[in-house]
Amino acid sequence: MPHTVWNAAWRDRTLSELEQPEWDLIVVGGGITGAGILREAARRGWRCLLLEQRDFAWGTSSRSSKMVHGGLRYIAKGQLGLTRDSVRERQRLLSEAPGLIEPLPFLFAHYQGSFPGPRVFGGLLSVYDALAGQRLHRFHPPQALSFLAPQLNTQALQGATEFQDAVTDDARLVMRVLSEARAEGGVALNAMQVKELQRTAGGERGERVTGLSVEDRESGRLFTLRSKAVALATGAWADELRNRQGSAEHIRPLRGSHLVVPAWRLPVAHAFSFMHRADKRPVFVFPWEGVTVVGTTDLDHRSPLDSDAAISQSEVDYLLAACAQQFPAAQIGAADITATWAGVRPVVSDEATPSKKPSDETREHALWVEPGCVTLSGGKLTTFRLLALEVLSACAPMVGKTVADHGSRVFAATPMPELPLSPQASQRLHGRYGRDCSALAELITSLGTARVAHTQTLWAELVWAAGHELVLHLDDLLLRRTRLGLLLPEGGLPLMASIRERCQAVLGWDDTRWDAEVAAYQTLWRRCYSVPARHTPA
Template sequence: MKRAQDLTLLGGGAPLDLLVVGGGIAGAGIALEAARAGVRVALVEARDFASGTSSRSSKLVHGGLRYLAQGRIGLTREALHERQALLRDAPGLVTPLRFVLPVRRGDANGRRKLGLGLALYDRLAGQRSRQWHEPQALLAAAPGLQGAGLLGGWSYLDAQVDDARLVMRVLAEAEAHGALLLNHLAVESLQRKGAKVCGASLVDALDGNRFTVEAGCVINATGAWADDLRGSLGAKPVLRPLRGSHLLIPDWRLPVAQAITFYHPEDGRPVYALPWEGATLVGTTDVDHREDLAQEPGITQPEFDYLLGAMQLAFPALALKPADVCATWAGVRPVVASGKKVAPSKEPREHLIVDEQGLITVTGGKLTTFRSTALLALRQAANHVPALQGLVTPAAIFDPTPPGAAQALQGLSPALRERWLARFGARAPAVLACAQAGELQTIAHTGIALAELRWACRAEGVAHLDDLLLRRTRLGLLLPQGGQALLPQWRALVQAELHWDDARWQEECARYQTLIQRCYSLPKT
C-alpha cells in the first residue's frame, strides 16, 4: 500500500528539488541530509536498497590502515573522524573491533615498522588504541594460529557493521524527514531542458509502468554503475570496477575472538579473519571485475582458493576444507581509475564528485565516509537547488532515539533490545508491536528474531525473497544453503504479509535458490 502511495506522489506530485538515483549507502546518505535540509527529495533504486556494494562489503567501518601506508593521510584522517561519529551515533549497529597483526621472524613489516604506522594511525584518530602482545596472548585469542616464528603482534581498534542494515537505518531516518524512497524503480533515461538535466523517465520493475519526474537536480549515486548514467550524456568512463570477494566460515571451525590480519604470501596484500554475526568472515580479494555489471557478481575459483589458502597457512592446525565454507559473496567497488598501470589494490579510494550538465555524480568513496561525501555532493547540488545553500554538517548522524522507545522494549531480552534499538531506532517499538506469538524467538544461532522478517515484509519495501533474506536480514548468509531448509517454516508469514499466492511463493523460492547457488555458494568448478 505504501509503495502505491509513494508512486502516486512521485509521478503525480509537484516537481522535486532533488532526485537521487541509487539506493546504496551513498544515495541513502544524500537523501537523509537533503531531507533534513527541508528540500523535496526522492530516492529511486533500480534493484533493491543496498543490493549492490553496500550489502557485499567487508562489513568494516575503518580509517584504512593500508591507505595510510600508501600516503593518503587526508583520506585516512577523514575516515577516522567519521568512524568515531558512527561509533558514537550508532552504538550496537557500528561496534568496536580489535585487529591483531601478528609479527613473525623475517617479516618485511616488523614490530618497529608496524608500531610506527599504528602510532600515526592513533594520532590521526586522536586516541591511543595500539598494544603489543606476546606470542602466548595471540595464540590464546586465535586458537590454531600458526606459532612457528611468531614474535608477538600489534593490535589496534577499528569497527564493524551490518552494512545493509546501516543503509536501512539511514533510509528510515530520511523517510522520517519526508524523503520518498522507492526500490525496484529504474531510470530509463534522463530528461533535459536544453543542455541541462531536469529529471528522469522511470520504469517500475514490478509492474512495467512508466512515468517521468521533474527535478531541480539529479544526483547519480549508483556506485559501480555510475558510468552508465554518465554515458547517456556522452561522458567518458572514469571507473575501474574492482571485485572484492569473501568467505563465511562457522565460528566453531575458525574461532577468532578479534580480527586477525596478515599479509598474503602470494602478493603481500592484507587478508583477515574477523568475527561477524556469530560466524567468521574471511576477506578480501581485489581484482578487476570484467563481467557484465548487469549480472550479480560471485566469487571465482581463484579467489576462493586465494582466501581459503591464506587461512590454511595461517591456521594449519584447523585443517580447513572447502566444505567448511557456509557462504560466499562478492561486491564490486566503484574505484575511480587513476589512468596508471597499477595493481587494483594500488588504485586510490578517494571519492569523485562531478557536475556534468546538471547531473551530479558521486562515486568512488568508502562506506565509512558516506556522510561527509553526501554533504560535499549536496553543496555541489546547491548550484541547482537554492534551498541547499548554507548546508551545515549535522551534530549527529542519526536523530536521538526517543527514551520511550527503549522503555517500550523492556520486556525483550537484553540482546534483542540492543539489537532492535541499533537497527530500527525509533521504529523498534513498532517491530515489537507487529510480533505474533512465538516470533521473539531467535532463529538458530543468528540472533535474528522471526518478528524482524514480519516487520521487513510489512514496512521495509520487500519485493523478493532475496530482499528479505540477504539484506533486511542476513539469514541467507548465516544459515546453510541460504536457509532454504527453513523456508517452509517462514512460508505462511511471508505469504500473508506480502500477499503472495502459492504460485508466487514457488516462483520466489526457485529464484532465490538459483541466486544462492550462483552468487553466494562455493564456486562451480
C-alpha cells in the same frame, strides 16, 4: 509524504504521485551513499526522492567487508586526509549507533623477517590513534597469543599488535539511514530503473539535466520525472548514465569476494589482519553475526554489472590459502564453506586501460558536475555522511538553496524500548531499527523472542521486514533485510516452510507467487552465494 507503513501497497500509491510537481532533488542509487544524500536533503526540508534500480543496498552496500574503519593502509600510501576523515566518522558512528556499528579489535601477527615489523607497524598505529584522539593499540608477546588465538601459525612468531576498528551489518546500515530520511519527508523506491537523463537546451552552458525517464521494473510502467537537480550515486554504474564528454576518468569495477565458515570451525574473538603470501595484499579473518568471514580479494570484475556478482574458483583457492597461511591447524577446506558473497567496488581510475594493479588504485572519490546533475563515485562506506554533504553542496545552487554542516547526527537519538531480551540483544535491535524499534517491540511482544536457528535474528524481525521494509522479492528479505541467506546452511532453504508460515500472508503473495519466489531465490543463492559448483583446488 508521511513516515508510514512501507510496503508494496504504499509503493503502488506513491507511484501514482511521482509525476506531480517538480522535485528539488532526485537521488539515483540506493546504496549507502544515495541513502546518505537523501537523509541530508530530507533533514533540510528538500522535496527529495531516491530511486534504486534493484533493491536497497543490492550492489556494493550489502556485499562489502562489513568494516567501518579508518583505512590504516592509506597512511602508508600518504592519504592522510582520507584516513583522518574516516577515523573521525568511525568514532561518530560508534557513538551514534551502538548495536549497529560495533567496535572490533584487530590483531596483526608479526613473523621473523616479515614486513611490517612491530616497530614500523606501531609507528603507523601511533599516527592512526592520533587521528582518532585516543591510544587504541598495544603489543602482545607470543605467549599471550596462545590464549587469544590458539590456532594461529606460531612458526617464527614474534608477537602481535592489537588495534581498534569497527564492524557493521552494511545492508542494515543503509536501511537505518533510509528510515531517518523517510521520517523527515524523503521518499525512497526500489525496482525503479532510470533509463536516461532528460536534458533541455538553453543557457550559456548548453544542455541542462531537468529530469529522468524511469521504468518500474515490477510493472513495466514508464514515468517522466522533473527535478531541479539530479544526484547520481550509482557507484560502479556511474559511467552508464553520466555525461562523460571530455572526461578522462572512468569507473574501474573491482570485485571483492568473501567466504563464510561456521564459527566453531574457525573460532576468532578478534579480527586478524595479515598480508597474503601470494601477492602481499591485506586479508582479514573476522567474526561477524555468529560466523567467521574470510576476505577479501581484489580483481577486475569483467562480468555484466546488472547480474549478481559471484566468487570464482580461483578466489576460493586464494582465500583458503590465506586460512592455511594464518591458521594452519584449523585445516579449513572447501567443504567447510557455508556461504560466499562477492561485491563490486566502484574505483575511480584515470587510465582508460588501467595498468595499475587493482590494489594500487586510490580509494579516493570523484565528483563530476554538469548543469542540473552531480555524479559521485568511489569513496568509502565509513565516510558516507561527508560524501553526501559534498554532493548536496554541489546540488544546492541548482536547487536555489544553501547547505551548512552543523555536525548534526546521522541517527536521531531515540529511547530504547523495554524488551524481554538481554541488554546486548536489545541494543542490537535498537541499533538496527532506530525510530522503528518501538513498533518492532510491540510485534516482539506479540510473536515472542524466538530466534531463527542459531542466528541472532528474531523471527519477529523477519515478519517486521516483510510488512514494513518494502520487500518486493524473497532475496530482499533473506539477503538484505535480514542476513539469513549468508548465515544459515543452504541459504535458509531448509527452513523455508517456517518462513512461509510467518511471512507469506504479510507479504500478500498467493501460493503461485510464493513458489516462484522460492525457486528464483534458490537459483540465485546457488549461483552467487555458494561455493562454485565444480570447485577444484588449483
